Amino acid sequence: MYENVNEKFNQLPPDYPEDLLPAIQKEFLESEKTIVVLDDDPTGTQTCYDVMVLTSWEVALITAELRQQPSILYILTNSRSLPEAEAIHLALEIGRNLKEAAKESQREVVVVSRSDSTLRGHFPAEVDAVAKALGFQGAVTVLVPAFIEGARYTIDDVHYLVENEELVPVSDTPFAKDVSFGYQHANLKEWVEEKTRGLIKASEVNSVSIEDLRAGGPKVVAEKLEACANGSVCIMNAASYRDLEVGVLGLIMAERSGKKFLYRTSATFVPTRAGMVSGKLYVPQKEDTASSHGSLVMVGSHVPKTTAQLAYLLKQGRHQKLEIDVSQLLQSQDLSGEASAISAQVDAWLAAGEDVVVHTSRRLETGADAESSLKINALVSSFLVAIVRGTSVRPKFIVAKGGITSSDLASKGLLVQKATVLGPVIPGVPVWKLHQESKFPGLIYVVFPGNVGDDKALTLVCEKFGAG
Numbered sequence: 210m211y212e213n214v215n216e217k218f219n220q221l222p223p224d225y226p227e228d229l230l231p232a233i234q235k236e237f238l239e240s241e242k243t244i245v246v247l248d249d250d251p252t253g254t255q256t257c258y259d260v261m262v263l264t265s266w267e268v269a270l271i272t273a274e275l276r277q278q279p280s281i282l283y284i285l286t287n288s289r290s291l292p293e294a295e296a297i298h299l300a301l302e303i304g305r306n307l308k309e310a311a312k313e314s315q316r317e318v319v320v321v322s323r324s325d326s327t328l329r330g331h332f333p334a335e336v337d338a339v340a341k342a343l344g345f346q347g348a349v350t351v352l353v354p355a356f357i358e359g360a361r362y363t364i365d366d367v368h369y370l371v372e373n374e375e376l377v378p379v380s381d382t383p384f385a386k387d388v389s390f391g392y393q394h395a396n397l398k399e400w401v402e403e404k405t406r407g408l409i410k411a412s413e414v415n416s417v418s419i420e421d422l423r424a425g426g427p428k429v430v431a432e433k434l435e436a437c438a439n440g441s442v443c444i445m446n447a448a449s450y451r452d453l454e455v456g457v458l459g460l461i462m463a464e465r466s467g468k469k470f471l472y473r474t475s476a477t478f479v480p481t482r483a484g485m486v487s488g489k490l491y492v493p494q495k496e497d498t499a500s501s502h503g504s505l506v507m508v509g510s511h512v513p514k515t516t517a518q519l520a521y522l523l524k525q526g527r528h529q530k531l532e533i534d535v536s537q538l539l540q541s542q543d544l545s546g547e548a549s550a551i552s553a554q555v556d557a558w559l560a561a562g563e564d565v566v567v568h569t570s571r572r573l574e575t576g577a578d579a580e581s582s583l584k585i586n587a588l589v590s591s592f593l594v595a596i597v598r599g600t601s602v603r604p605k606f607i608v609a610k611g612g613i614t615s616s617d618l619a620s621k622g623l624l625v626q627k628a629t630v631l632g633p634v635i636p637g638v639p640v641w642k643l644h645q646e647s648k649f650p651g652l653i654y655v656v657f658p659g660n661v662g663d664d665k666a667l668t669l670v671c672e673k674f675g676a677g
Contacts, residue, residue: 211375211376211377211378212375212376213374213375213376214360214371214374214375214376215374217364217376218448221364221419221423221448222419222420222423222424223423224423224449224451224452225422225423225426225451225452225454225455228451228454229427229451229454229455229457229458230454230481230484230485230486231484232458232484233454233457233458233461233481233482233483233484234483234484234485235484236458236461236484237280237461237482237483237484238280238484240317240461241278241316241317242316242317242318242319243275243278243279243280243281243282243316243317243318243319244280244281244282244318244319244321244479244482244483245282245284245307245318245319245320245321246281246282246283246284246321246323246479247284247286247300247303247307247320247321247322247323247339248262248283248284248285248286248323248324249286249287249288249289249322249323249324249326249330249331249335249612250285250287250289250290250326250612250613250615250616251285251287251612251615251616251619251639251641251656252326252476252612252615252637252639252656252658252661253283253323253324253325253476253479254283254476254630254639254641254656255358255476255488255633255637255638255639255656255658255661256358256476256477256479256480256487256488256633256637256639257281257283257476257479257480257485257630257632257639258489258491258630258631258632258633259629259630259631259632260279260280260281260282260283260629260630261274261279261282261283261627261628261629261630262282262283262284262285262627262628262629262630262641263282263283263284263285263626263627264285264616264619264620264625264626264627264628265620265626266284266286266302266303266306266307267306268306268309268310268313270626271284271306271307271310271314272309272310272313272314275310275311275314275316275318276314276316278316280483280485281479281480281483281485283630284303284307285616285619285620286299286300286303287613287616287617287620288300288324288330288331288335289324289326289329289330289331289390289612289613290583290586290587290590290613290616290617291331291583292579292580292583293331293334296331296334296335296338297331297334297335297338300331300334300335300338300339300342301338301339301341301342302342303339303342304338304339304340304341304342304343305342307320307342307343308342308343308344319472319482320339320343320345320471320472321472321473321474321478321479321482322335322336322339322471322472322473322474323474323475323476323479324473325354325356325359325361325474325475325476326384326390326612327361327370327379327382327384327660328354328368328379328384328385328390328392328400329384329387329389329390329391329392330390331390332404332473333350333401333404333405333409333442336350336471336473339471340471345469345471346440347439347440347469348439348440348469348470348471349434349437349438349439349440349441349442349443349468349469349470349471350441350442350443350470350471350472350473351434351442351443351445351460351470351471351472351473351474352397352401352442352443352444352445352473352474353445353447353453353456353472353473353474353475353478354368354397354473354474354475355368355445355446355447355448355452355453355475355477355478356475356476356477356637357447357449357450357453357477357487357488358476358477358487358488358633358636358637359475359636359637359660359661361379361475362376362447362448363397363444363445363446363447363448364376364419364446364448365418365419365446366396366397366398366416366418366444366446367395367396367397368395368397368400369395370382370384378395379395380392380393380394380395381395383512383513384512384660388573388575388576388579388582389579389582389583389586390579392404396411397414397416397444398411398412398414398416398444399411401414401442401444402414409441409442413441413442414441414442414443414444415433415436415437415441415442415443415444416443416444416445416446417430417433417434417443417444417445417446417456417459418446419446419447419448419452421433421446422446422447422452422455422456423452423455426455426459427455427458427459427462428459428462429459430455430456430458430459430460430462430463431459431460431462431463431466433459434459434460434463434468434470435463435466435468437468439469450477450481450487453477453478453481453487454481457478457481457482460482476637488633488636488637489632489633490632490633490634490635490636491631491632491633491634491640493634493640493653493673493674493675495675497606497642497651497653498605498606498653498674498675500603500604500605501562502559502560502562502602502603502604502605503529503558503559503561503562503563503564503565503604503605503676504564504565504604504605504606504607504608504671504674504675504676505555505559505564505565505567505600505604505606505607505608506522506528506564506565506566506567506568506607506608506610506667506671507567507568507593507596507597507607507608507609507610507614507618508566508567508568508569508610508611508614509568509569509589509590509593509609509610509611509613509614510610510611510612510614510658510659510660511569511571511573511611511659512659512660514659514660514661514662515610515611515659515660515667516571517664518610518662518663518664518665518666518667518668519566519568519571519610519667520664521664521665521667521668522566522667522668522671523566525668527564527676528563528564528565528566529558529563529564529565529566530565530566530567530568531551531554531555531565531566531567531568532568532569532570533551533567533568533569533570533589533592533593534570535569535570535572535574535585535589536570536572536574538588538589538592539574539585539588544592544595545595547592548592548595548596548599549595549599551567551596551599552595552596552597552598552599552600553599555567555596555600555602556600556601556602559600559602559603559604560602564605564671564676565604567593567596568610569589569593586613590613590614590617591617591621593614593617593618593622594617594618594621594622595622596622597618597622597623597648598621598622598648603649603652604649604652605674605675605676606652606653606654606655606674606676607623607652607653607654607655608655608657608667608670608671609654609655609656609657610657610659610667611657611658611659612658612659615654615656615657619641619643619654619656622648623643623647623648623649623652623654624646624647624648625641625643625644625646625647625654626644626646626647627644627646628641628642628643628644628647628654629641629642629644634655634670634673634674635662635666635669635670635673636661637658637661637662638655638656638657638658638661638662638666638670639655639656640653640654640655640656641653641654641655641656642654653674655670655674657670
């Protein structure tokens with residue numbers, strides 16, 4: 210039996226009484242720094258607005274953006290789709306490029322490794338590689354997975370997901386059973402020991418508690434962070450936006466003392482670190498999707514929530530649908546020909562003003578181990594990319610469902626190098642506007658995480674943009 214979320218929250222101390230965003234913003238602007246977010250899939254942009262996201266990391270490209278002195282810059286790594294060795298290589302490359310770009314632009318950066326993904330991802334390998342590339346080996350890693358918009362909270366060092374108003378430890382959710390990034394512990398101290406294979410013991414992991422945040426305030430948080438040993442890990446508990454504000458101001462105070470930090474966080478942390486309101490909603494503009502063509506929804510995610518959302522959308526009967534049988538795909542001798550045929554059908558529907566859904570079969574195909582499962586995922590994603598690359602009719606808008614799916618479709622299918630994040634259309638679902646170098650310049654591209662929203666959420670997003 211799980212605890213009721215409201216009963217548990219009523220047992221916690223009251224929120225810290227002061228609104229700290231103005232103070233954080235003032236401190237941040239005076240520091241003249243840019244928060245650079247290395248995002249392991251595009252869903253990390255789900256809490257921000259009016260920021261730039263890059264899908265490649267050449268030194269010249271990063272330098273040009275840093276010279277604009279943005280508060281926040283996202284670099285989409287898509288590393289969650291890679292085996293660990295490749296993810297480490299990529300993190301080293303991006304870290305080195307970022308270090309050089311910061312030097313050339315004369316812009317100091319705060320580096321955030323964004324990979325909440327409900328505790329799935331390459332930890333600690335990715336963070337360690339970035340630290341090495343940046344020369345931050347002695348930095349304290351601050352772990353902040355609380356994602357307020359997604360009802361994921363950390364209390365007493367345990368990470369929870371709210372389902373049916375109950376606090377469910379994330380170790381009891383489908384995410385913990387992920388074939389590539391599964392885990393056994395919701396207690397983050399134990400999770401760190403598990404993920405570091407015992408290199409860091411649970412007893413060695415520091416934490417900032419809810420009581421520290423709400424009763425002690427930024428000064429107590431700063432003292433606890435400054436006391437952390439170099440190279441250690443510290444958990445930041447949080448169950449509200451205000452908790453994160455207190456934590457961030459404490460971090461800024463600790464940074465001022467000369468302590469180095471690297472951050473492994475959820476999406477909520479990012480705007481808070483810059484003193485911005487998290488999750489400010491974007492209201493769709495009619496001129497952004499003015500077209501006689503239909504819209505396109507591409508679904509690759511297999512999590513139960515996505516399957517329920519897809520079922521509800523198809524039940525409305527307003528979309529032409531095309532299912533890709535993954536088991537047959539794995540046996541196919543002519544992937545290119547099959548993708549071309551699907552592209553032609555999608556083009557015909559779009560040109561006729563029909564809204565279209567292309568989705569993978571709902572049975573998850575897995576390999577013998579984590580790496581072979583990732584290869585299956587990569588093959589399926591490449592097939593979806595080939596479909597989008599093969600289309601010639603510009604859709605009214607595109608919704609991409611799933612983190613890896615939305616990343617690959619953006620960078621490889623639509624040839625996106627830069628996009629402006631307009632904001633979330635519903636909590637946790639960011640909207641991008643593609644730049645001129647992309648296949649369809651100015652296209653509205655909706656990055657829909659696999660595990661966000663209720664059963665009607667996918668249908669609601671389509672309706673907000675005038676489809677379905």
